[in-house]
Amino acid sequence: MRGKFITFEGGEGAGKSTQAAALADRLVTFGIGALLTREPGGSPGAEIIRHIILSGAARPLGAETEALLLAVARADHLEELIKPSLARGRWVICDRFLDSTRIYQGAAGKVSMPFLKGLEKLTVGDTMPDLTFILDLPAKVGLARAAERRGKAVPDRFEGEGIAFHEALNAAFRELAKKEQQRCVLIEADRPQDKIAAEVWRHVRQRLHPETAPLSLEALAR
DSSP states (O other): OOOOOOEEEEESSHHHHHHHHHHHHHHHTTTTEEEEEEOOOSHHHHHHHHHHHHTTTTTTHHHHHHHHHHHHHHHHHHHIIIIHHTTTTOOOEEOOHHHIIIIIIIITOOOOOHHHHHHHHHTTTOOOSEEEEEEOOOOOHHHHHHHHTTTTTTTTTTTOOOOHHHHHHHHHHHHHHTTTTEEEEEEEESSHHHHHHHHHHHHHHHHHHOOOOOOOHHHHHH
Protein backbone atom coordinates (compact mmCIF):
# COMPACT_ATOMS: atom_id res chain seq x y z
CA MET A 1 0.00 0.00 0.00
CA ARG A 2 1.42 3.36 -1.05
CA GLY A 3 2.11 5.78 1.76
CA LYS A 4 0.54 9.21 2.05
CA PHE A 5 2.32 12.44 1.12
CA ILE A 6 1.69 15.50 3.32
CA THR A 7 3.30 18.91 2.89
CA PHE A 8 3.48 22.05 5.02
CA GLU A 9 3.60 25.50 3.41
CA GLY A 10 3.55 29.13 4.45
CA GLY A 11 5.68 32.20 4.98
CA GLU A 12 8.83 32.62 7.05
CA GLY A 13 8.49 31.78 10.74
CA ALA A 14 5.01 30.30 10.40
CA GLY A 15 5.94 27.10 12.27
CA LYS A 16 6.05 24.65 9.36
CA SER A 17 9.07 22.72 10.63
CA THR A 18 7.59 22.43 14.13
CA GLN A 19 4.23 21.16 12.91
CA ALA A 20 5.75 18.80 10.33
CA ALA A 21 7.90 17.22 13.03
CA ALA A 22 4.96 16.97 15.45
CA LEU A 23 2.84 15.19 12.83
CA ALA A 24 5.62 12.77 11.93
CA ASP A 25 6.08 11.90 15.62
CA ARG A 26 2.35 11.35 16.08
CA LEU A 27 2.15 9.05 13.08
CA VAL A 28 5.00 6.94 14.44
CA THR A 29 3.26 6.58 17.81
CA PHE A 30 0.19 5.49 15.86
CA GLY A 31 2.25 2.70 14.32
CA ILE A 32 2.78 4.29 10.90
CA GLY A 33 6.23 4.57 9.36
CA ALA A 34 6.84 8.28 8.73
CA LEU A 35 9.64 10.11 6.96
CA LEU A 36 10.27 13.78 7.82
CA THR A 37 12.03 15.77 5.10
CA ARG A 38 12.30 19.29 3.68
CA GLU A 39 12.71 21.45 0.61
CA PRO A 40 14.82 22.79 -0.80
CA GLY A 41 16.93 19.82 0.19
CA GLY A 42 16.10 16.43 1.63
CA SER A 43 18.57 14.40 -0.44
CA PRO A 44 22.36 14.95 -0.64
CA GLY A 45 22.26 16.53 -4.09
CA ALA A 46 19.28 18.72 -3.23
CA GLU A 47 20.97 19.95 -0.05
CA ILE A 48 23.83 21.36 -2.15
CA ILE A 49 21.33 23.30 -4.24
CA ARG A 50 19.58 24.46 -1.04
CA HIS A 51 22.79 26.14 0.05
CA ILE A 52 23.20 27.85 -3.33
CA ILE A 53 19.67 29.24 -3.24
CA LEU A 54 19.42 30.29 0.41
CA SER A 55 22.89 31.87 0.35
CA GLY A 56 21.62 34.22 -2.33
CA ALA A 57 24.25 33.10 -4.85
CA ALA A 58 21.59 32.50 -7.53
CA ARG A 59 19.64 35.69 -6.87
CA PRO A 60 21.48 37.82 -9.48
CA LEU A 61 20.43 35.27 -12.12
CA GLY A 62 16.75 35.92 -11.44
CA ALA A 63 13.71 34.05 -10.13
CA GLU A 64 13.44 31.90 -13.25
CA THR A 65 16.92 30.48 -12.64
CA GLU A 66 16.01 29.88 -8.99
CA ALA A 67 12.94 27.97 -10.18
CA LEU A 68 15.11 25.83 -12.46
CA LEU A 69 17.51 25.06 -9.62
CA LEU A 70 14.61 24.17 -7.33
CA ALA A 71 13.23 21.84 -10.00
CA VAL A 72 16.57 20.03 -10.23
CA ALA A 73 16.72 19.72 -6.44
CA ARG A 74 13.12 18.50 -6.33
CA ALA A 75 13.73 15.86 -8.98
CA ASP A 76 16.67 14.48 -6.98
CA HIS A 77 14.67 14.59 -3.75
CA LEU A 78 11.76 12.73 -5.33
CA GLU A 79 13.83 10.02 -6.96
CA GLU A 80 16.23 9.46 -4.07
CA LEU A 81 13.90 9.74 -1.11
CA ILE A 82 10.23 10.57 -1.55
CA LYS A 83 9.12 8.08 -4.20
CA PRO A 84 10.99 5.08 -2.71
CA SER A 85 9.57 5.87 0.74
CA LEU A 86 6.00 6.15 -0.53
CA ALA A 87 6.39 2.91 -2.48
CA ARG A 88 7.40 1.13 0.75
CA GLY A 89 4.27 2.37 2.48
CA ARG A 90 5.84 5.12 4.55
CA TRP A 91 4.04 8.41 5.01
CA VAL A 92 6.22 11.32 3.84
CA ILE A 93 5.94 14.64 5.70
CA CYS A 94 7.69 17.46 3.85
CA ASP A 95 8.46 20.98 5.07
CA ARG A 96 7.76 22.88 1.80
CA PHE A 97 7.29 21.43 -1.67
CA LEU A 98 6.13 22.69 -5.06
CA ASP A 99 3.67 25.24 -3.67
CA SER A 100 6.56 27.27 -2.27
CA THR A 101 8.02 27.52 -5.76
CA ARG A 102 4.64 28.56 -7.13
CA ILE A 103 4.43 31.33 -4.54
CA TYR A 104 8.02 32.51 -3.99
CA GLN A 105 9.24 32.33 -7.59
CA GLY A 106 5.82 32.50 -9.25
CA ALA A 107 3.53 34.94 -7.44
CA ALA A 108 6.34 37.00 -5.85
CA GLY A 109 9.12 36.46 -8.41
CA LYS A 110 6.84 36.89 -11.43
CA VAL A 111 7.88 33.62 -13.09
CA SER A 112 5.03 32.55 -15.38
CA MET A 113 2.76 29.77 -14.20
CA PRO A 114 2.98 27.89 -17.54
CA PHE A 115 6.77 27.76 -17.05
CA LEU A 116 6.40 26.46 -13.50
CA LYS A 117 3.72 23.97 -14.52
CA GLY A 118 6.06 22.65 -17.20
CA LEU A 119 8.77 22.09 -14.60
CA GLU A 120 6.26 20.35 -12.33
CA LYS A 121 5.21 18.03 -15.13
CA LEU A 122 8.83 17.02 -15.71
CA THR A 123 9.82 16.63 -12.06
CA VAL A 124 6.74 15.91 -9.94
CA GLY A 125 4.44 14.19 -12.40
CA ASP A 126 1.72 12.39 -10.46
CA THR A 127 3.58 12.49 -7.12
CA MET A 128 1.43 15.31 -5.81
CA PRO A 129 0.79 15.77 -2.09
CA ASP A 130 -2.33 14.06 -0.76
CA LEU A 131 -2.77 16.89 1.73
CA THR A 132 -1.15 20.31 2.13
CA PHE A 133 -1.32 22.48 5.24
CA ILE A 134 -0.81 26.21 4.67
CA LEU A 135 0.14 27.94 7.91
CA ASP A 136 -1.04 31.54 7.86
CA LEU A 137 0.77 34.02 10.11
CA PRO A 138 1.07 37.83 9.85
CA ALA A 139 4.31 38.66 8.05
CA LYS A 140 5.66 40.87 10.85
CA VAL A 141 5.15 38.12 13.41
CA GLY A 142 6.75 35.49 11.17
CA LEU A 143 9.79 37.63 10.41
CA ALA A 144 10.25 38.37 14.12
CA ARG A 145 10.16 34.65 14.85
CA ALA A 146 12.66 33.98 12.08
CA ALA A 147 15.00 36.66 13.42
CA GLU A 148 14.83 35.19 16.93
CA ARG A 149 15.50 31.72 15.56
CA ARG A 150 18.64 32.66 13.58
CA GLY A 151 20.12 34.87 16.32
CA LYS A 152 23.22 36.65 15.03
CA ALA A 153 23.32 34.73 11.75
CA VAL A 154 22.81 36.57 8.47
CA PRO A 155 19.24 36.40 7.07
CA ASP A 156 18.90 33.93 4.22
CA ARG A 157 17.90 34.79 0.65
CA PHE A 158 14.20 35.16 1.47
CA GLU A 159 14.24 36.26 5.11
CA GLY A 160 16.18 39.32 3.96
CA GLU A 161 13.38 40.56 1.70
CA GLY A 162 11.21 43.48 2.79
CA ILE A 163 7.86 43.31 4.54
CA ALA A 164 5.90 43.98 1.33
CA PHE A 165 7.42 40.87 -0.25
CA HIS A 166 6.36 38.70 2.68
CA GLU A 167 2.87 40.16 2.86
CA ALA A 168 2.47 39.37 -0.85
CA LEU A 169 3.62 35.80 -0.18
CA ASN A 170 1.04 35.34 2.56
CA ALA A 171 -1.74 36.71 0.36
CA ALA A 172 -0.74 34.34 -2.44
CA PHE A 173 -0.71 31.36 -0.07
CA ARG A 174 -4.21 32.25 1.14
CA GLU A 175 -5.41 32.49 -2.45
CA LEU A 176 -3.89 29.08 -3.19
CA ALA A 177 -5.78 27.59 -0.24
CA LYS A 178 -9.05 28.95 -1.65
CA LYS A 179 -8.38 27.63 -5.15
CA GLU A 180 -7.30 24.13 -4.13
CA GLN A 181 -9.54 23.27 -1.20
CA GLN A 182 -9.57 19.57 -2.04
CA ARG A 183 -5.86 19.37 -1.25
CA CYS A 184 -5.08 22.43 0.85
CA VAL A 185 -6.10 23.38 4.39
CA LEU A 186 -5.51 26.91 5.68
CA ILE A 187 -4.40 26.92 9.33
CA GLU A 188 -4.31 30.00 11.54
CA ALA A 189 -0.78 29.86 12.91
CA ASP A 190 -0.85 32.68 15.46
CA ARG A 191 -1.89 30.27 18.23
CA PRO A 192 -0.22 27.87 20.68
CA GLN A 193 1.63 25.05 18.93
CA ASP A 194 -0.41 22.33 20.61
CA LYS A 195 -3.66 23.86 19.36
CA ILE A 196 -2.30 23.95 15.81
CA ALA A 197 -1.03 20.37 16.06
CA ALA A 198 -4.45 19.20 17.25
CA GLU A 199 -6.15 20.87 14.28
CA VAL A 200 -3.61 19.37 11.86
CA TRP A 201 -4.22 15.90 13.28
CA ARG A 202 -7.99 16.33 13.03
CA HIS A 203 -7.72 17.09 9.32
CA VAL A 204 -5.31 14.21 8.74
CA ARG A 205 -7.74 11.79 10.37
CA GLN A 206 -10.74 13.18 8.50
CA ARG A 207 -9.08 13.21 5.08
CA LEU A 208 -6.52 10.41 5.09
CA HIS A 209 -7.85 7.99 7.74
CA PRO A 210 -4.55 6.88 9.31
CA GLU A 211 -6.41 4.34 11.46
CA THR A 212 -6.82 2.23 8.31
CA ALA A 213 -3.08 2.14 7.61
CA PRO A 214 -1.45 -1.22 8.44
CA LEU A 215 0.91 -1.31 11.42
CA SER A 216 4.34 -1.69 9.90
CA LEU A 217 7.30 -2.39 12.18
CA GLU A 218 9.40 -2.95 9.08
CA ALA A 219 8.51 0.52 7.79
CA LEU A 220 9.23 2.05 11.19
CA ALA A 221 12.69 0.48 11.17
CA ARG A 222 13.62 1.99 7.78
